[in-house]
Amino acid sequence: MTNLILCGGAGTRLWPLSRTTRPKQFVPLFDGRTLFEETVRRNRGVVDRYFIASNAGQMGLAREQLTRCGVSEFGSLVEPVGRNTAPAIALACLRLPADEIVFVTPSDHRMTKADAYLQAVLRAQALASEGFLVTFGIHPAYPETGFGYIEADGERVTSFREKPDLATAEGYLSSGRYFWNSGMFVFRAGVFLSELERHSPEVLAACRRVAGAQPTAAEMSAIPSISIDYAVMEKSDKVRVVACDPGWSDLGSFDALADEVAADPSGNRMLGADTLVSIDARNNLVVGAGRQVALVGVEDLLVVDTPDALLIVKKGKSQMVKDVVAELKKRGSGLLE
Amino acid sequence: MTNLILCGGAGTRLWPLSRTTRPKQFVPLFDGRTLFEETVRRNRGVVDRYFIASNAGQMGLAREQLTRCGVSEFGSLVEPVGRNTAPAIALACLRLPADEIVFVTPSDHRMTKADAYLQAVLRAQALASEGFLVTFGIHPAYPETGFGYIEADGERVTSFREKPDLATAEGYLSSGRYFWNSGMFVFRAGVFLSELERHSPEVLAACRRVAGAQPTAAEMSAIPSISIDYAVMEKSDKVRVVACDPGWSDLGSFDALADEVAADPSGNRMLGADTLVSIDARNNLVVGAGRQVALVGVEDLLVVDTPDALLIVKKGKSQMVKDVVAELKKRGSGLLE
Numbered sequence: 001m002t003n004l005i006l007c008g009g010a011g012t013r014l015w016p017l018s019r020t021t022r023p024k025q026f027v028p029l030f031d032g033r034t035l036f037e038e039t040v041r042r043n044r045g046v047v048d049r050y051f052i053a054s055n056a057g058q059m060g061l062a063r064e065q066l067t068r069c070g071v072s073e074f075g076s077l078v079e080p081v082g083r084n085t086a087p088a089i090a091l092a093c094l095r096l097p098a099d100e101i102v103f104v105t106p107s108d109h110r111m112t113k114a115d116a117y118l119q120a121v122l123r124a125q126a127l128a129s130e131g132f133l134v135t136f137g138i139h140p141a142y143p144e145t146g147f148g149y150i151e152a153d154g155e156r157v158t159s160f161r162e163k164p165d166l167a168t169a170e171g172y173l174s175s176g177r178y179f180w181n182s183g184m185f186v187f188r189a190g191v192f193l194s195e196l197e198r199h200s201p202e203v204l205a206a207c208r209r210v211a212g213a214q215p216t217a218a219e220m221s222a223i224p225s226i227s228i229d230y231a232v233m234e235k236s237d238k239v240r241v242v243a244c245d246p247g248w249s250d251l252g253s254f255d256a257l258a259d260e261v262a263a264d265p266s267g268n269r270m271l272g273a274d275t276l277v278s279i280d281a282r283n284n285l286v287v288g289a290g291r292q293v294a295l296v297g298v299e300d301l302l303v304v305d306t307p308d309a310l311l312i313v314k315k316g317k318s319q320m321v322k323d324v325v326a327e328l329k330k331r332g333s334g335l336l337e
Numbered sequence: 338m339t340n341l342i343l344c345g346g347a348g349t350r351l352w353p354l355s356r357t358t359r360p361k362q363f364v365p366l367f368d369g370r371t372l373f374e375e376t377v378r379r380n381r382g383v384v385d386r387y388f389i390a391s392n393a394g395q396m397g398l399a400r401e402q403l404t405r406c407g408v409s410e411f412g413s414l415v416e417p418v419g420r421n422t423a424p425a426i427a428l429a430c431l432r433l434p435a436d437e438i439v440f441v442t443p444s445d446h447r448m449t450k451a452d453a454y455l456q457a458v459l460r461a462q463a464l465a466s467e468g469f470l471v472t473f474g475i476h477p478a479y480p481e482t483g484f485g486y487i488e489a490d491g492e493r494v495t496s497f498r499e500k501p502d503l504a505t506a507e508g509y510l511s512s513g514r515y516f517w518n519s520g521m522f523v524f525r526a527g528v529f530l531s532e533l534e535r536h537s538p539e540v541l542a543a544c545r546r547v548a549g550a551q552p553t554a555a556e557m558s559a560i561p562s563i564s565i566d567y568a569v570m571e572k573s574d575k576v577r578v579v580a581c582d583p584g585w586s587d588l589g590s591f592d593a594l595a596d597e598v599a600a601d602p603s604g605n606r607m608l609g610a611d612t613l614v615s616i617d618a619r620n621n622l623v624v625g626a627g628r629q630v631a632l633v634g635v636e637d638l639l640v641v642d643t644p645d646a647l648l649i650v651k652k653g654k655s656q657m658v659k660d661v662v663a664e665l666k667k668r669g670s671g672l673l674e
Binding site: 016277279280288291292293294295296297298301303305308309310311312313314316317318320321323324327328331333335 | 353614616617628629630631632633634635638640642645646647648649650651653654655657658660661664665668670672
């Protein structure tokens, strides 16, 4: 089985921790490891090979971190222009044997329950070897409105649902039939390509027109930008879902990041090398690189301390970090890179 | 007239901005000037000479900043051990001609109304030349419980009052007869020494026992530690008060500091070189040395950003910064120096 690791992302939701030149998946987070590294390590027991799809800038970081994990050889697809997931996966599958089982994963998610995770991957691998396109359904922990959902009946998919409103999400949660769509997939390369041909032939045709091993910017730009869900998964009748509870987080915001860090008795959480003195301070997260931080009388703050930028966000408002990034972009700040 | 500038203070209430080796009065604050520098400059029009009382470490900083203000000659008293204000003032007065008028000021206060200030000083100088011990009464702006008060009937002092509770302070404010005790005094050196002899003879006797120009640690330790208010002002019948409203602040906390900084339309205030992006953030103070700061969804925070330490305090709680300092002391942190 080949682990196709997709490295996308502009690195804006966790600014200033992540930057365009070092997005989230390449930032040391838990025990000094990056999410990319964690991805490689957690899959090592079940995959034989790695294949990395990323832009040119991130490929260097990926190579460096693969080496650190003891992986010196891997396939690669350098995307000069991002065209979403379906083209990246198709271009990778075109470079693999048709019967190779491909395990597509993001590079910037976290799993805290290794056993549940591996068990789900092995079940997905078995279904993929039978010719199915397998997706993973994460047991929802709360009525999140920022994710898509998969409606399931056992391992059969009943429907894919767009990001719901809160009332709908609450209904999903209580029904027990809906799962978060995690963006991980397992299938044979040939099965994926034939299903892509069937449901989005123009995407596959554009991918086939890429002449060399790596697409040029012109070739890449000619491919429709479309997700694997839209292009294939929501249309194919060969789809199966493996429901699981692998302790998953997409770390899509500092609020999500805070949930992953252990709290002291006052609810304060520290990630990184900062030292904390807290006086009458509760339920704060401090992410830092080695300074002394003192919190007095404050609560529910997300404090992100980097050498050249400091972010302080009220808990529950970390989605607005994108507005900070937009403002810095407007000002021509170099701190986004 | 000689301006006797008292430089005391351990630099704890504005940590991490001020440190023991660079306390509040020597930290560049407004327009890059220190409070010590502002003190020297504001008095330049009314005094002929300067006399600095400080510990050895601060004397070097004082000399440097006096030079920057164009003052190359000045009297000095290096206190090997701090013994509060009465001994420092007495030791200085013993080194000055008996008829010299001495204008005692702290080094770490701010005045924003130069005209009202100078007018009050000139009135005090006139009273001092008539043989009075003159103190200044600041029109109270609000019922502060952290200051002592002076009860006045015109220029006569009716009583000195300790730090009041809130109800008492509110009564003081509405009566119109009570003023904040600012720690500034004007008198002839000889008048002060004879009143000290009369009311606290043991203090003067101990000061007279200092042999050389600068006291040794042993000599200094033998002098009782006592404030000028307790030793003389609260007992003498030669005391007068000049009531004034010179835009005074003792900058005794980050809350007090915030009041001195202009606010943008959202109530956010910036002091120093940091750059701010604020999204849905109100009534915050950021003190910094040049980083990018982004505030999202937060209000009423005091953020103090220095190269090696970051402090975040809820407005109204900045008195608790001393607890941070105590905790760092317990941990043996080098960040207090």
